Amino acid sequence: MANATQGLVLLFRSNLGTSDSEIIRFPDDSHDRIWFPESKPTEWSEISTTKKVQNIDDDGKFEAPSAVMQTAVTPTNVSKPIEFSWDTRPSAKDSSPGYICILHLSELQLLPPGTERQFYVTVNGLMLSLDKGFTPQYLYSNTVFNPDAIDGFHHYNVLLNATANSTLPPLLNAVEVFSVVPTAGVPTAAQDVSAITAIRAKYQLLKKNWMGDPCVPKNFTWNGLGCSYAVSRPPSVIGLNLSSSGLNGNVSAFFASLKRLQYLDLSRNNLTGSIPDTFSQLTSLTHLDVTGNQLSGSIPSGLLKRMQDGSLTLRYGKNPNLCSNGGSCQPQKKKEDSKIAVYIAVPLGSVLVFAIVPIVAVSLLIICILRRRKGTNTKNSVRPQNEASMALSHSRGSNGHTSLHLDNRRFTYAELEAVTDGFRRVIGRGGFGKVYDGFLEDGTQVAVKLRSESSDQGVQEFLAEAQTLAKIHHKNLVSLIGYCKDMEYMALVYEYMSEGALHDHLRGRGNNSRCLLWKQRLCIALDSAQGLEYLHKGCNPPLIHRDVKTSNILLNANLDAKLADFGLLKAFNSGADTHVSTARVVGTVGYLAPEYQATFQLTNKSDVFSFGVVLLEIVTGKPHILNDPEPMNIIQWVQQRLARGNIESVVDARMSGDHDINSVWKVADTALKCTALAPEQRPTMTDVVAQLQECLDLEAVRGDGNAGVYTDRSGGNPNGYCGYATTDVSTDVSQSSTAFEMEHLGRVSTMSTGPDVR
Template sequence: MAPSWPLLLLLLLCLAGGGILQPRAQPDSKGFISIDCGYPGETSYMDDTTMLSYSPDIGFIDSGTNHNISGEYVRPLLSRRAHNLRSFPDGARNCYTLTSLVSGLKYLIRASFVYGNYDGLNRPPVLFDLYIGVNFWMAVNMSSWSDPAGGVVTAEAIVMVLDDFVQVCLVNTGAGTPFISGLDLRPLKTTLYPQVTAAQGLVMLARLNAAPTNKTYIARYPDDPHDRIWFPWYDAVNWAEMSTTQTVQNIENDLFEAPSAVMQTAITPQNASKNIEFYWDAEPKPNDPSPGYIAIMYFSELQLLNGNDVRQFYVNLNGNPWYPTGFTPQYLSNGATYNSYPSHHSRYNISINATSNSTLPPIINAVEVFSVVPTTNIGTDSQDATAVMAIKAKYQVQKNWMGDPCLPKNMAWDMMNCSYATPNPSRITSINMSSSGLTGDISSSFAKLKALLYLDLSNNNLTGSIPDALSQLPSVTVIDLSGNKLNGSIPPGLLKRIQDGSLDLRHGNNPDLCTGSNSCLLATKRKNKVAIYVAVPILVILVIVSAAILVFFLLRRRNQQQGSMNTMTAVKPQNEEAMSTTSYGGGDGDSLRIVENRRFTYKELEMITNGFQRVLGQGGFGRVYDGFLEDGTQVAVKLRSHASNQGTKEFLAEAQILTRIHHKNLVSMIGYCKDGEYMALVYEYMAHGTLREHIAGSDRNGACLPWRQRLQIALESAQGLEYLHKGCNPPLIHRDVKATNILLNAKLEARIADFGLSRAFNHDTDPVSTNTLVGTPGYVDPEYQMTMQPTTKSDVYSFGVVLLELVTGKPAILSNPEPTNIIHWARQRLARGNIEGVADARMNSGYDVNSVWKVAEIALKCTAQASAQRPTMADVVAQLQECVELENGRAVYTGGGSSSVDDPNWSHGAYTSGQSSNVSDNTAFEMEHRVPTVVTGPAVR
């Protein structure tokens, strides 16, 4: 057997490269951003190999110094942008900012480093850290390479970006000056690399092209449209090679899209009776001693087989099946096996061996190996971060204002303090820019820091007037503007805050600032005397004309209202009191239509409920009673309690809504009662009560809902909410989505209920403003709490909490060991890739791991802090339908069982262009195949 050699060393062959960037930090038409770090020019240049344009980094960063590498390291195979670099001798953190991105998209981010003895010290830095935003990416360890001075070190990650920008930061750890030679960003389809989520990213360890015909060929753009870099992988002693010049096609909905140029070659054992074997070792990291890994193995048949020939093989990891059945690669069509979730071994021995039915040896065309990094750290509130970035740009702040303003805490920006209220984003609470040499006017961006308590801009050279917008800072208690050159007068909003004692405004030593003295007022009067003489006659004329127009319209409106009242009286049912013309919900201004459903008297309700004998449940409106109509139809009677804080307005709102919404996943109203002080609504009977009861296992049988039933309930509930948001006219925001407001009928079909707090809105004017915050603790959208403006995304947030309840079996607020929001609890565990530690243990693993994970991912997206980052209910419905299909596919393929491998932390998937007959073609399916994984460059054995 040939001695093993780490394939990770092949990365030393990396050529620094990139994509196009227009001047001043704009992506090109493909969305590519490519930066030549330290390039002294001011315009882009074209690379002869990739025909992509590289841009200088001046538009992306405002710190660091440019250097050229030593001439002895300028070699023929070294790309042009590796000839120079940018180093960062100053500051603990220095960051590149890449803008104009698409929020929620996946991006490949790649950095390259060539030391080249640029500083003449012949001493490469031992170690420095890379961060993507506030999440750790990797430690760059130059000393671990065989040629640390002249070799190219490459770091690559695939992450989901949740903003319209991303920052890549180099952090000095005290083991040498950080530097960088090149930085690339490439957009990826959201369907690619499903292992990448909002909670985790992938860091490349190896991406290998088996047996390219040209052994120096490194596949990348344009051969790979995504500009992934595939390194050659071959071993003439142990492996034979095969190739084709014909195109290898990607299958429909391909999850990885390996390029044809890579799939056109493959390796097979020199001895046809042998196996293909290679391995990799786990690489503990300082912040993660037992990292998890993802591997993707690619297969395509390159030979047109004779009628009796069969190529089928098993893939094994550490002696256990990686995939439960034999794998048959399809002719000139992409196929792959992969693990969806990481697990942990110290070594990974891969063996690919022919099945007993196979007449041909196994093959492999390519492999990718990644470690997994959590991306759950949430940066500073986006509005706060944007505001201070604008302040930094306006005043050209040169301190440590790089990267995220508040995080990590040990790198927070100078001159400011932040609040850290997990799981909410950090907020900026104070800024002290006293004696900082500020010039110009006071930036309007200060007024966007809504959590600000203290602002000190004293002893600078600020000019202009004090912006009244500062009075809109809800929490600020001290503003110090003393010692500047401000003029004008103190705005009325700030004066009011001073008078009511909520603000201490310090404004001394501003000679031209009027503070309300007689001299200021007299000077102002003299300056405006002529203007007053001209303006007064004009104002008098305008007042007279306006008054005449107002009288005309008031008279006209009164006549129209009288006509409307007459019309309403004409259509009023005999012997029936009109319920009200109050606008329900206060959102759309439409008058309440007369309810057309059956009207009950209070005595009739007493008879229907047998004296209100059996209570089905209780809410903020009152109790719900069991009842039967004359024809035997079972109903639920919701009777308003006199002690309820929900009154006529909420009752009328719900009655009105229920008369005009009709959907199979919304509860139906049979009638109502408005009999003096008594108010009630009569609903269809929901035999299985609330979803919360079933999640808690407190239904009458004490049974646990199976996962498939939970999925179906989630989908039906989402369909009901989607109808409210898009299907009815006017559309509605529910505002109290929770597990107790989702009811289940005798068939366990879901119905959304309780519309007393719902608000109508217009698609053109969403959001709507409210004076009071409503909802249930644990379910309320934090953005709604802050702005008092509910939107459809507020319902999406609440529904995300319901999804987490379905996945975990836990309530929205956990009580042990201390009160914790279920979102925070789940995010922490999902960040570690531990879906089994999140899924409800009572389901006894009776589920497809991938569908559970996908629902958890949907829930995390729904509960994103910023509403703009949440999906719509239409998106949620589409994704839940996919989850239902995954679960149904598991039942068909596995008969509801799981594979024989015992490790509970591993699941795999595979796809080819020709699946077995009971699984639809071209569909990626996941198997509960349990084995752990980790990576360091695979080695041949």
């Protein structure tokens, strides 16, 4: 198990066979381990003893406390096995971690002659017990475990099956599951060591202090290197930053020997020659930057193809002799100019000889030819992605500022000053800048999101959000009223959402001190789900929000919910795509889908995972990361409590039990399905919308007999139902492949949380 090359991280630790909610720890456990109670009344029967259960002498490495071993479970149906399972939890450093499962077993009943308890223990079919089966000892603690990590599965299932000779069903007292993590001691992959050493020698990188093993130990990884540490293989180089390192000469072929390389930055050096075609064979490469060198020739066609399908971000500006058309780089100016001379000479000669062609016609012919020439020169070219130009429609006006081709109103900076009364009242802050309260000429209240000079988010994020919101329209998406791109000033003008962010209502912050009713929460959840479903199904190509969280769900005066903050939005290249690859992971920790963190690949199911976390926050009123007492994701927190079969232990106590328990169960179950570790096991947003509508129906039936409960949340809906609008209308959206930085924008509410209860 734990040794010089690997350590163990606890996944879960359960004390079985107790309906009590008490947690066992020190002084019962001298090692101060925390044992959480777990019971499944519909599947397990509980047995217990008051007698002390002792540890076997050779079992000192486990030493399960007697208080834990005094309870156990057996299957309610004696012909069935004891069964429990978990899903793999990949990380950015290890997409397929291994697991150690430890079962603690003790016979608690003094068996009469002629009876026997004997069973097999298997994990995904792998036998852990002896071939003849395992028999626990009376009042002595035994363990069954796998000494070597089991890995390579998405789902792990443990079974305790009675043998043919057994007269009693299997028994289990407690269980611990650990994930295996690598530790220092395993050297970097030999091929990577050879390649990086050759690169160091070629460019004489003496000042970088590249000595010893490139990746081990972690604290002394070579400067500029990024390494992956997987249990199943040696550490390998996945990132290399040699920007501004004084590199001279051609691009070394040894870069292509780093087979797991994902990120390579060779910018701002003095490299010459061409980009090696072998770079096309680096299948893991997602980001390549060669900006600001003296490279020449054509970009390899393999890289151009990957660049166009979105699997590679390639930056190559400021290389004067590097061409990007994927073909010949030889200039054809003379040949084209001679053709133009012939084309022009013929009609001009005709004018002189016959004098029948009007001068205007000749001029038009010349203009058409010149336009044709311009189109020929730009055909099949690929623009550098490191330039400020975007795949969005914009041009430079005579006053020096960019003019987006949008139907929305364009404001000048002076107009925004008037709208916001000199940017007097701040109602929110984010990575882009501050958000100000404002009023248009007709009295319409708006929110003005102004980019600050210190913001690390720039033109690309601004253009992406503006262009997207100008093209997509849905009642559950915040509407864009206008924009400003006036010299260095950039701003977006949104509809005003008076009740601020859902996050503040659930936390009771600011003016949002009153608790949301369960029906209000259901309506907000349904609204948000419909907005997300529209992005996934109603847009062409489909869109991924990438930052779904409670602080990005805004509420108006009627508590209608709308998704906001589209700066991280990502579009599929086509409707037939299964995923989108990104250069890096962006979003908010605690909401990120595990496969996105591990593979940098986005799907619609990444948003579904984030929305599942939102649903859990709506049910519990808790933050997405809790300190209980150690930091814990809300998913684990809810799973541990629901495993005991008590939904009330996770429901927000501030609602005082005013809810239909079946609808709460259904929402919690939907949330946990959304947060399944395997993306294919998660529902679609269409499925989620249908489930939430059913939950609202259940709550509505309860509310019909409850005259004292607030049921109407909007003036247009006397029955208090949230409307479910289908998304048959398809919206065409174009989106840059630029990876945007995170933005956390909160709004301060100016009103109370919804109408008074009546």
